[in-house]
Amino acid sequence: MPHSHPHLIEAHGLSMQYTIGTRQVQVLRDVSLRVAAGTSVAIAGPSGSGKTSLLLLLSGLERPGAGRIRIDGTDLGSLSSDGLADLRRERVGIIFQSFHLLPSLSALDNAALPLQMAGASGAREAAAEMLQRVGLGDRLHHRPSQLSGGEQQRVAIARALVHRPRLLLADEPTGNLDDQTAESVRELIFSLNRELGTTLVLVTHDLDFAARCDRVLRLHDGQLHETLEGREAPTTRQPEASDALSA
């Protein structure tokens, strides 16, 4: 078992701004967040409130203007972009709104990619199993252009989960799916959370989906606020004062 930290995410004093021409838009201001390993957190908030931006910071795909982020004890600010890519490949799964599938590869090879890049054995078998679980067992050899939008989204989900990441960052993972497929994707995500202790940060507008997480946080005016909408904390673990937003 790899060494693991009690708080899979520790972020402190994050700010982020975008510059367009001479104008600066402050998206996040002094955001702090701790997420205990193995728990699930939903991030809610209006369109444009910075939810995706926060996921980009937590994944190391963008760097904050100020503040620090530790993922599983590793300070993202200390890593080069190659180091960040290694961290993602080993420990993080990311489901974004755009799928970023490789057009020339089949569903199977797209989903197997993270394991293949890590040189793991059994990559295609593991990818086939994940694709089966998202309901694409009969589409393994289709390329993205031969799949519907919802099917492409499910290939991206299988790819994000195939290496059984310690941390899953998911941005509206069920946005394009019909009710039944959306429910099976929700089940898959929460079963990973339960069975493998995958820590989950979920951005969603779907309040029922959010309420199934241990905690629901709301982004508003660039700041994160805890709400009381999450499901009751599991009996094995009571929320601690140290889990509060501001460290």
Ligand SMILES: Nc1ncnc2c1ncn2[C@@H]1O[C@H](COP(=O)(O)OP(=O)(O)OP(=O)(O)O)[C@@H](O)[C@H]1O
């Ligand atoms: N690359 C960029 N350059 C400039 N501004 C940006 C950029 N990306 C996002 N923004 C702005 O930052 C703000 C936050 O965007 P973000 O995508 O994080 O919001 P969101 O809460 O995820 O929204 P939604 O729910 O609509 O997906 C928005 O006002 C957006 O216009």
